[in-house]
């Protein structure tokens with residue numbers, strides 16, 4: 001069996017819990033043949049997934065295979081900027097923050113918008129790219145939904161600007177905000193790459209990307225095309241969201257995107273009339289998940305009716321909310337900066 005045949009066989013093996021092969025995910029570090037036996041070296045952090053793969057490979061090669069594991073650096077203190085030599089489609093940005101979630105609807109866009117504005121309030125130059133092709137909510141949340149794409153003399157797209165940040169959204173490519181983007185993931189990826197390359201962002205201290213939820217092609221491609229400084233993962237404390245978030249964390253770890261931390265949204269609800277606290281989605285799940293995967297916990301945001309109302313009106317709570325509401329997002333921005341600066 002030569003190397004190509006072994007690789008071809010490995011291309012059939014899916015990574016546990018993900019719909020991608022271990023070859024596509026770059027988990028296969030090296031392939032060789034020693035004494036007529038394939039020798040496959042996997043580079044990965046997750047012990048459980050490694051054991052599953054060991055047995056999948058043994059089945060695939062009828063027991064006639066040697067599986068080795070390349071110990072990845074187990075970093076206690078994270079070493080940022082250590083992605084697997086990705087391309088850099090955004091050389092104008094000093095740091096790139098990818099905000100994602102395992103599950104939809106947990107408040108990822110709200111966190112992306114308010115984190116971006118919080119960073120701008122600190123004096124950083126910030127661009128926000130809404131890459132959530134399934135639900136591009138950033139235009140509504142920043143009052144830029146009525147803007148049309150415009151090009152400057154250098155044929156570059158001019159980003160919208162509001163609340164001190166530059167904004168570009170895949171949502172602005174549709175005739176109206178309720179037109180769905182029916183794109184294959186390959187088309188979505190090309191559109192996003194165009195937004196990275198063809199938008200006149202200028203120099204940025206931070207490019208914040210509101211990613212689509214989940215662990216699909218778009219996330220993987222963005223990680224290959226950009227040197228992501230830190231992934232920020234948003235979750236609610238409920239078990240179904242946390243299961244999905246574990247997959248997102250594992251994916252980031254395995255494709256070597258440094259994780260800036262976890263944000264727990266909709267953590268609790270204080271009834272405005274009785275001041276009684278309700279843990280609608282459960283309690284403490286986000287912090288426990290961060291601990292389990294040894295990633296920083298960036299902060300909690302309660303379920304707050306005004307946050308929803310402000311966001312629907314296109315007013316980021318960190319800009320115009322009360323002191324408490326501003327505090328939640330500022331605290332998250334501070335904690336993230338501590339991780340990456």
Ligand SMILES: Nc1ncnc2c1ncn2[C@@H]1O[C@H](COP(=O)(O)OP(=O)(O)OP(=O)(O)O)[C@@H](O)[C@H]1O
Nearest residue numbers: 104105106107108109110135302303304307308311
């Ligand atoms: N802390 C909060 N309190 C109250 N409402 C919130 C809070 N965070 C987000 N929301 C509301 O929840 C809804 C979903 O939020 P958002 O669009 O940010 O989620 P998402 O994870 O980006 O969703 P999608 O997967 O659709 O992109 C919005 O209406 C938003 O205003």
